[in-house]
Amino acid sequence: xxxxxxxxxxxxxxxxxxxxxxxxxxxxxxxxxxxxxxxxxxxxxxxxxxxxxxxxxxxxxxxxxxxxxxxxxxxxxxxxxxxxxxxxxxxxxxxxxxxxxxxxxxxxxxxxxxxxxxxxxxxxxxxxxxxxxxxxxxxxxxxxxxxxxxxxxxxxxxxxxxxxxxxxxxxxxxxxxxxxxxxxxxxxxxxxxxxxxxxxxxxxxxxxxxxxxxxxxxxxxxxxxxxxxxxxxxxxxxxxxxxxxxxxxxxxxxxxxxxxxxxxxxxxxxxxxxxxxxxxxxxx
Numbered sequence: 001x002x003x004x005x006x007x008x009x010x011x012x013x014x015x016x017x018x019x020x021x022x023x024x025x026x027x028x029x030x031x032x033x034x035x036x037x038x039x040x041x042x043x044x045x046x047x048x049x050x051x052x053x054x055x056x057x058x059x060x061x062x063x064x065x066x067x068x069x070x071x072x073x074x075x076x077x078x079x080x081x082x083x084x085x086x087x088x089x090x091x092x093x094x095x096x097x098x099x100x101x102x103x104x105x106x107x108x109x110x111x112x113x114x115x116x117x118x119x120x121x122x123x124x125x126x127x128x129x130x131x132x133x134x135x136x137x138x139x140x141x142x143x144x145x146x147x148x149x150x151x152x153x154x155x156x157x158x159x160x161x162x163x164x165x166x167x168x169x170x171x172x173x174x175x176x177x178x179x180x181x182x183x184x185x186x187x188x189x190x191x192x193x194x195x196x197x198x199x200x201x202x203x204x205x206x207x208x209x210x211x212x213x214x215x216x217x218x219x220x221x222x223x224x225x226x227x228x229x230x231x232x233x234x235x236x237x238x239x240x241x242x243x244x245x246x247x248x249x250x251x252x253x254x255x256x257x258x259x260x261x262x263x264x265x266x267x268x269x270x271x272x273x274x275x276x277x278x279x280x281x282x283x284x
Contacts, residue, residue, distance in 0.1 A: 002064050003041040012121050012255050013041055015194050016092055019119070019257075020045045027051040030087040033111060035079060036094045040065035046090075054081065058163055074163055075104050085111050090119045096171045105184035106266050118186060118260040125173040126244075128207055128251050129199035140168055142199070174244050177258060185269050186260035188240075194255040201252055208251065215245045 005011035020027065020042075028050040034043045037055030040063045046053045047067060056073035057063060063070035073079050075098060089108050098104050108118050123140065124130055133139050138146040145151065152167030172180075178188055219242045223234055244250060 002044060003039060006041060006045070009195065012093060012194065012257070015192070015255070015257060016042060016090070016119075016121060017045050019192065020049055024049060027088075031085065033079065033081070033086045033089040035073065035075065035089060035091055035108075036097075037063055037070050038092075039063060040070065042090055042092050043068060043070075051088075054086070056080075058165060059157070075107055076100065079107060079111055081111050083110050084113045086116060087113060088117045088119065092119070092121045094122075095120055095177075096122045096168045097166050099166070099170055101170065101172055101176075101180050102183060105180050105186065109185045109262055109266050112262045114262055114264070116262045117189065118181075118262065119258075120177065120260065121255060121257045123168065123171060124197070124253055124256045125171045126175070126250055126256065127197045127200040127253055128203040129197050130171075132199075132203055132207075140171060174250055174256060174258070175241060177256070178240070178244060181260050182271070183269060185262055185264040185266050187263050188258060189261040190259040191250065192257040192259070193249045193253055194257050195253075197252055197254040200254075204248070204252065208248070211251070212246050215242055218242075 003013060005013045006017045008014055027046065030051050032046050032051045032053050034046065034053055034055040035057070037043055037057040037060070040055065043053045043055045043063075043065050047065075053068055055063060055065075055068060055070040056079055057070055058072065058074060060070040060072050071080065089112055091108070095101060095104065105118075112118060125134075125140075129142070130140060133141050133144075136142070140147075147167065147169040152169050153164055174191070181188060219238050222238055223231070226234070
């Protein structure tokens with residue numbers, strides 16, 4: 001391997017490798033997009049499992065795998081592939097660097113076939129340690145300053161592109177990931193537990209009872225609202241959100257690792273309910 005982190009259980013690359021290797025023969029001949037490809041670790045693992053890989057990155061100069069070409073791509077301008085092109089897209093440690101998550105997810109949807117998988121990993125913004133750090137100082141963890149222009153501009157090379165590779169400015173939690181996925185035609189297929197956040201474990205006995213009680217109360221309070229929406233529809237949405245919020249694994253997980261499934265094209269997404277839509281003629 002070109003990167004020793006794939007053998008380090010403290011690295012997300014270790015768990016991405018486990019996930020890909022576990023798929024094994026199921027990936028043989030499948031077309032997988034690696035976005036952003038970085039130095040090529042994920043591409044190399046996919047190639048070892050006989051997948052057909054197309055890597056893309058804003059800075060392909062840092063890609064080290066010689067067997068395949070990494071092409072330059074700005075996701076906001078579009079990944080240069082046709083619609084319904086791939087069986088899987090892996091976005092490893094990329095979403096937290098991108099400013100418009102919904103636009104990114106819609107582009108991922110465009111590139112994937114119906115039933116295709118979108119694999120997203122990102123530093124957890126939903127575990128208790130991250131929530132507490134945000135409460136104290138709007139920072140990612142208790143060692144860092146909040147996102148700022150000094151430490152969160154990670155890469156700039158105007159001779160190559162006018163784009164900036166940002167740091168962890170756009171971190172996103174499980175609830176928002178779920179909703180953005182829904183708006184872009186994806187369902188959550190699986191959330192993988194990676195490893196324990198020790199700081200979250202220390203906070204767990206103090207905060208979990210409050211989270212549990214307030215989450216359950218909020219569920220029933222909102223179930224009573226908007227009676228025009230069928231109860232089974234509300235229950236399906238709110239139960240999924242409730243389970244995300246009270247599952248101890250999510251509150252203790254060091255990293256977020258979500259597998260989405262493309263269930264519809266973006267043009268077919270529609271969640272309009274007349275009873276909850278705001279009127280343009282109403283008083284704001």
